[in-house]
Structures are given as C-alpha cells and as structure tokens.
Amino acid sequence: MLxxxxxxxxxxxxxxxxxLLGIAAVASLGLFLSxxxxxxxxxxxxxxxxxxxxxxxxxxxxxxxLVGAFALLVWYHYRIWRDLPLTVPSDVGEWINNxxxxxxxxxxxxxxxxxxxxxxxxxIPLWIEGEKxxxxxxxxxxxxxxxxxxxxxxxFRTALYGFLNLYVWGVFLFARPFTAPLADxxxxxSPWFAAGGFLKARLFFQLYPKMLFFYNSPYMWxxxxxxxxxxxxxxxxxxxxxxxxxxxxxxxxxxxxAFAKIGYLFLTFGxxxxxxxxxxxxxxxxxxxxxxSSSIMMWLLYSAYLHTRLYTHRRPLWFLSAALGILCYxxxxxxYFMAWFFPGEHTF
Numbered sequence: 001m002l003x004x005x006x007x008x009x010x011x012x013x014x015x016x017x018x019x020l021l022g023i024a025a026v027a028s029l030g031l032f033l034s035x036x037x038x039x040x041x042x043x044x045x046x047x048x049x050x051x052x053x054x055x056x057x058x059x060x061x062x063x064x065x066l067v068g069a070f071a072l073l074v075w076y077h078y079r080i081w082r083d084l085p086l087t088v089p090s091d092v093g094e095w096i097n098n099x100x101x102x103x104x105x106x107x108x109x110x111x112x113x114x115x116x117x118x119x120x121x122x123x124i125p126l127w128i129e130g131e132k133x134x135x136x137x138x139x140x141x142x143x144x145x146x147x148x149x150x151x152x153x154x155x156f157r158t159a160l161y162g163f164l165n166l167y168v169w170g171v172f173l174f175a176r177p178f179t180a181p182l183a184d185x186x187x188x189x190s191p192w193f194a195a196g197g198f199l200k201a202r203l204f205f206q207l208y209p210k211m212l213f214f215y216n217s218p219y220m221w222x223x224x225x226x227x228x229x230x231x232x233x234x235x236x237x238x239x240x241x242x243x244x245x246x247x248x249x250x251x252x253x254x255x256x257x258a259f260a261k262i263g264y265l266f267l268t269f270g271x272x273x274x275x276x277x278x279x280x281x282x283x284x285x286x287x288x289x290x291x292x293s294s295s296i297m298m299w300l301l302y303s304a305y306l307h308t309r310l311y312t313h314r315r316p317l318w319f320l321s322a323a324l325g326i327l328c329y330x331x332x333x334x335x336y337f338m339a340w341f342f343p344g345e346h347t348f
Contacts, residue, residue, distance in 0.1 A: 002186065002193050006083035010181060013076045017069055017178025024065035025172040031058040032165045035158040051151060059148055062164065066138050069178070073131060076181065077124050084189060085119040086207065088200050096201055111208060120208060122189075123216045127224045129184055130177040135225065137167035140232035147236075147255070156252065159239045185215075219277035226270030233263035234302070234332060241325030248318065256325055257309055264302050271295060290342040294335040301328045 002010075034054035088096065093116040100113050114120060127135040144160055171177070180186075188210075192203050214220060240256035243249070278292070305328050308321040 002190055003083050006079060009076060009079040009083070010186075013072060013178055013181055017072055017181075018172075018176075020065050020069040020072065021168070021172045021178065024062050024069070025168045027058045027061040027065065028161070028165045028168045031055060031062060032158065032161040034058065035154060035161055039154050039158050051148075055157075059144070059161075062168065063141055063145075066141050066168070069134070070126070070138055073126055073134075073177065077126060080124055080182075081121050084193075085121045086192065086204065086211075087119045088116065088204070089197070090116065092198055092201050095198070096204055099201075099205075111212065114208075120211055122185075122211060124182070124185065125215070125220050125224065127228060128215075128220075129182050130175040130179075131182075132224065132228060133167075133175040134171045134177045136228040136232050137164075137171050139229045140164065140167055140235055143233055143236060143259070152255065153249075153251065156239070156243055156255070159242070160236065163235055163239060217277065219273060223270055223274045223277055226266045226273065230263045230266035230270060231332060231336065233259045233266065234329060237263060237325055238329035241322045241329075244322035245319060245326065248315075253309075253318075253321075256322075257306075260302065260306060260325070264306060267299060267302065271299060291335060291338040294331070294338050298328065298331040298335050301331050 031054070034052060038052055093114065097113040100111050104110070141164055144164060147157055147160060189207065192200060192207060195203055237256045237260040240252045240259070243252040244256060278289075301324070305321065305324045308317060308324060
C-alpha cells in the first residue's frame with residue numbers, strides 16, 4: 001500500500017487533470033472549426049492574416065489549459081519525490097551496503113553504497129509513460145505562438161490548428177496521463193511500501209538500479225525532451241511542406257525551414273546525448289536497436305531536406321524539397337512507433 005499522503009495527491013491529480021485536458025480539447029476543436037469556417041466562406045469578413053475574435057480567445061485558452069495541466073504534473077512529480085523515499089530499518093540498510101561493497105570488490109556491480117540518513121528518492125522526469133505524448137503536444141502548442149503572433153496565412157494557421165486538435169484529443173482519449181497516472185511506476189514501487197524487514201532488501205536490488213540508471217538519470221532529463229521537442233517543431237515543417245507542394249508561396253518555404261533548422265538542432269543534440277546513455281545502460285551492443293537504426297535514417301533524411309533549400313529557386317527542386325519534407329515527417333512517425341511494434345532496447 002502506497003503512503004496515504006501520496007494516494008491523496010494521486011486522487012487530486014485524477015480529479016483535476018482530466019478537466020484541464022478536456023477544456024484544452026474542446027477549445028482546440030472550437031479553434032479549428034472557427035478558423036476553418038472563416039477560411040471556407042466565399043467572402044471572409046477580414047483579410048486572411050487577421051485573427052477573428054474566437055481565434056484570439058480560444059488559442060490562449062488551449063495554451064493556458066495545457067500549461068496548467070503541465071504544472072499539475074510538476075506538482076505530482078514533486079509529491080513522488082517527497083512521499084516515496086526508499087527507507088529501510090538501520091540493520092537492513094547496513095546489510096544492503098555490505099552486499100553492495102562485496103559486489104563491488106568482486107567486480108559484479110557498480111552501485112554505490114547508500115546514505116540511509118538521506119534515503120534514495122525518485123526524481124522522475126515529466127515525459128514517461130502517458131506523459132510523453134502530452135509533453136510533445138505541449139511543445140507543439142507553445143510553438144504555435146510564433147505563427148499565431150506573426151499572423152501567418154489563415155489557411156496555414158487552420159492546418160496547424162488541425163494538428164493541434166489531433167494532438168490534444170489524442171492525449172485526452174488515448175495517452176490519458178491523468179488517468180491511473182504512472183501506472184507502471186506505481187505497480188513497481190507498491191510492493192516496497194507493503195513489505196517489511198529483509199523483504200525490502202530483496203526489493204531494493206530490483207528498484208535501486210532502475211532508479212539510478214533510468215528514472216534519476218541525468219540523460220533522462222535531457223535526451224527524451226530534446227527528441228519530443230524536435231518532433232513537435234518538425235510537425236510544423238511537415239504542414240508547411242504540404243502547402244509548398246500545392247502552392248508556390250515563399251512564406252511557406254521560410255516557415256518550413258525556420259522550424260526545421262531548430263528541430264534539426266534538437267534532434268541532433270538529442271541523439272548525441274543518447275549515445276553515452278546507451279553505453280551506460282546497455283553496453284556496446286546497442287547499435288542495431290530498431291529505433292536507433294530508424295532514428296539515424298530519419299536524421300539523414302532531414303539532413304538531405306535542409307540541403308535542398310539551396311536549390312529551391314529551381315521549380316523542380318522546390319517540389320522535391322516539399323516532398324522530401326513530407327517524407328521526413330513520415331519517417332519521424334515511423335520512428336516514434338518503432339518501439340511499439342519491433343522489440344528492442346527502447347521502450348519509448
């Protein structure tokens with residue numbers, strides 16, 4: 001049984017979080033429908049770059065609801081750190097440390113002894129389990145501030161809001177980060193708080209390595225958010241490339257390139273930072289992990305896409321660049337779902 005204070009925090013999260021996501025989902029649907037209806041009128045009442053009153057009201061509502069939901073997750077993760085320390089009686093703690101030292105002398109373990117006056121605590125990142133797609137959606141929503149404030153073309157903004165609608169409703173209906181939050185984590189740590197005596201010692205050697213090398217790993221705080229932020233920004237590039245393919249407006253090409261180069265930087269640094277983490281977690285035999293292989297192919301495609309901009313003044317290469325940008329995003333989607341369908345080291 002988990003501590004009562006933590007269960008109360010979980011109940012509050014489960015009550016409040018779905019309401020915030022629901023507000024964001026309904027507002028995003030209204031935002032998309034209002035801009036789409038304006039777009040398809042024969043005679044719009046305002047120039048296409050002007051923002052209608054519903055758009056000016058609903059987009060901030062979506063953004064505020066998502067930011068509020070994220071703040072709620074931050075608070076919940078703080079409660080995990082505060083309420084779920086791995087504490088043991090002094091004799092059990094001494095026995096655990098003696099075993100850790102013995103394993104180190106035999107070269108069979110690299111876990112450091114524990115200072116039980118400051119017991120191990122979970123410092124869990126905000127992008128695991130159902131939270132990762134929510135974080136992706138949040139970054140995408142924040143990224144839309146740029147085209148929203150710049151008043152890009154109404155058609156382009158409508159398409160961007162369409163993807164925002166898909167993201168937010170996907171989180172609300174499928175990812176559901178506030179319904180049974182962090183279920184895998186909770187099922188793993190629950191036995192600890194129901195156990196006593198030396199049974200905790202056995203559980204410690206199951207929980208502590210994953211705490212150090214996964215949940216509390218510095219790489220976990222850098223590598224995944226960089227990748228998810230790249231995915232969000234490159235979604236805007238994808239939308240702009242679709243408009244490039246069916247039109248010849250330089251504005252769309254500039255939007256595609258602006259978000260692609262930032263997303264590409266995030267993607268590159270995220271992959272580079274993942275390299276030492278893979279060595280630490282899996283050893284040297286990780287190169288043929290399916291998701292890593294597909295990520296490298298995705299990176300090569302985006303490298304090629306960025307180079308095609310040098311030649312977009314030539315009409316055939318304009319369309320080639322647009323088609324390549326679309327292909328890049330399809331490879332991104334394929335890479336994201338790779339871990340779901342093909343076994344490997346990656347679980348996200």
